[in-house]
Amino acid sequence: MELTKNRLTTSILKASKYIQFTIDDDFNIPDSREDVDKVIMSRGNVIVENTDVLEGRIVVSGIVVFKILYQSASGEEDSDSDKGDVPVVCFESEIPFEESVVVEDPHEEIKPGDRVDGTYTLEDLYITVINSRKIEVRGLVGMKLAVYDRASIEAAVDVANASGISCCYKKFSCTNMVTSCKDMIKVKEEIQLPASKPNINRLIWDEVSFRKFDMKPMNGSISVSFEMELFAIYKGEEEGTPLSFVNVTKEINSSIECPGVYEDMILDGFVTPGKGNVTVKQDSDGEDRIIYVEYNLAAEARVYEDRDINILEDMFSGTANIEPVREEFRYETLRVKNNARTKITRKERLKSSAPGILQILFVCGDCDIDSVKLMDDHIEISGAVRAYIVYVSNDDTRPIFQIEAVLPYTYNVETVQLKDDDSVRITPGVDAITADLINNDEVEIKCVVAMDVTAFARNSCSLITDTKILPVDMDKKAAVPGITGYVVKEGDTVYNLARTYYSSVDSIIKMNNLGEGDIKTGDRIIIVKCP
Template sequence: MLELVKKNIHMNRWKGNATSQITLDDDFIVPDSMDDVEQIILSSGEITMDSVKNQAERVVVRGKMDFTILYRGAEGGLCTLSGSINFEEPINVPGLDEKDLVSVSCDLEDLNAGIINSRKLSVKAIVTLQVKVETLCDVDAAVEVDTKPASGDAPSVETLRKKVDVATVALHHKDTFRIKDTISLSGNKPNIDHILWNEMILRGVTTRPTNGKMMLDGELMVFIIYQGEGENAPVQWMEESIPFSGEIEVPDVTEDMVPVVTVRLIHRDIEAKPDSDGEMREIDVDAVLELDMKLYKEESMELLNDLYSTNRDLALQTGEACFDKILTKNMSKCKIVEKITLDQADRILQICHSEGTVKIDDTEVKEDGLHVEGVLEVKILYMTSDDTQPIQCAVEDIPFHFLIEAPGINDLTICQLNPGLEQLSAVMIGGGNVEVKATISLDLLALQPVCEQIITGVTDSPMDFNNLQKLPGIVGYIVQPGDTLWKIAKKFHTTVDTIMTTNGLTESTIKPGDRLILVKEVS
């Protein structure tokens, strides 16, 4: 009798994705303790997802958008107003099962703060939610055949194996990394009365798996606008880069795994504090990063592709196993150099801060690559010569396109693209022009779905010797197109080794028109 030795292939296969765009809109009253609104200078928002739940072919996402607005008051001073808008959005995902793995990413596409009147502001935002679904698959595929003698001799079995590369999700892990530091004001800056505005931005973040750990490094850019201490003190600003590096314990991770890591700021806190002389000249920075780590492992295995016996009749049961293999992992750099002209250019004294957001508009599969189109939204904050409007902000969109190399890519390829901003600078070059230089990172993991026929079972029975005797004992054969030694050996009841020995072949490659002598095997 024959028994198949099987191996379980555990796979996470992409099942599909869905996208939903929602509009957040609300009005907010300016507190009585704050000045009337004369002009909005800056606005920023951040999306926080509180829960993601699978419900009968749909995903329900609950979260909120926290926003901050910097405005110039009627009396000329700067004020900061904060608030939040809650949302709950059901997203239809056909075929979704409760056991499927769901990941949701959110992007704040647009935030617009407007003045209704001096005591009331409107806040509108467009949020894009993208749902990606993976399903767990387990397939038992034959990798070997075990022959055990029954009433007679053991079956003489010939096997054909096929090598396949399978990408499986080895682990999916979330963790946090904390950055704490203290920034001191330079000597030419006045003491801090109170902080009006602050921003934290991640730049150039890289991750690398090692055995049992995930290595992390990058820069935390900190920008602050504050009111100087003392009567009639001017508004001040400062910008500081805090480099960081560290490691996160991740059991079972190995350095040969392929990482897909998303890093985002989930907590940021900035507080002014006195220095050793009791003067408000130091700033405590506290930031928490969340790392969503998915690590793929490539496994190469040999599956039984076909088998037959020279002394038994075999009936094969077959099936199909579909899995993903890693087509490419490519970290590309797209460099941008662009000149833009700002409004009120003649009044600009100095650019004090710039930040950018990478937005992908479209991706298209091209020959041997993925073509990416998007925009870099650049926000430039600058000081003016107008004492009534000392700080102004301009937002410019810079389009870009780039071809990420991915040999073998096609319309079935599953592309996981993670864009980021590594470097950004904005410098006045005269004539009211600003030169913007940026480096955009495009981290692509391309998975290729592959389906293979596998052997799931086999039954054997005694050989029909009447049919065997009808086959000639020796025959001359001319190789036909599509022939292989395996196909010929199976058809004429012989073995590949016998054909090679009989014909003096040193390799198994044959071509149409070759002449072979075939000798029937009789066990």
């Protein structure tokens, strides 16, 4: 007798935890930069460099990179700028961090080898000018960690090379994890200045954002497409010219290798922007008219397929005592995969302290989730989009200004009915955001928010992985009559009756001409014991 087995692999959520921690540091402005008068705008990003899984805890280390655009108090942009120009200067640096997070799993302890998925956001960034040569940087980092255990089992689905053995099967459905892969997408893009723009003397500010990520399984690979937007402020070559601005969006298509993947499989993946660099290059005429963007994006994907198979639930023989060896298997089944989109519109009036708007230069935004409620047929998601609008003002002393606006939302994503212990992951994002000028002190902000929802149901099942052959209890077998006339009762099956009376399924079917082996309450059948 030999068991025919099928390998099942799953990734089960063991535990998740959300924490917040603060960063705080002081920075001196380098001697090569002008004195700080006012901070115009600031940006920051969390970059995780290492994640160590230890016994019962996770150590996450990385950096928070930030940059500020400030107005100088000196009256000059730099040493060779024209007197009287209102200067703007960029300063950037980073703050390292290391956080140890205790994560508890009710079933088993977190251990090395477990996979950790993390979402890291800079929820707040505060810049305080201490004096003209020193600033204080404070931030609030949000970190959501999910710990997964990849489990595999060789489950018995049939018995080969064994006569006289009756088997009972049952249907088994799960979402089988085919493979997982991770790779680095290297973005290298050249942005050519429009003919109407002057040559670049020096880049003052650059901001690169990525959005509209779309990952699809292909045969042997995963395609990754997204949009890259560049906003840059630069000083032209000609003396006395005002600052110039560039805002360009490009579509990028890439892919990562992933052997064993096919187009009809289920993909759960995400892309995380990392470190990057923006420089100026010369064009074919030797003029500084190309902005070169180089960024690294970490792509990670898990590929699944739904499996519906018949597995071996039980077996017996009238001539041997077969004892199945069972193993408990925790697994997940995909319940929801929904890439939802919703639109948000809001009018925002400038504060009295903000200068009026002449021209909107750039708009960007971040999406935060405040609460998630599981309802009967949908998930209620509430949160807010934080929008940042950079514009040219009508105040010559503050030519570039930024305002922030908060766009609250509540969105219902249609789903099947979910349970509280289901594994639900929601990845928010801003697919598009614009701001239209109503008048010089009011704007209308429109954005499209993406909610990528994935939900798995957590289950467990006892599966046969091996057998033990033991001697038959001959006294017990001898007590069973050789031939039994039986009236079928409610709940009886041919398999159970054959097991009870030391017969076989085939014997009962043939003896009673049952065809497919179906019996119903009240049927009269004959059961013959195996020798």
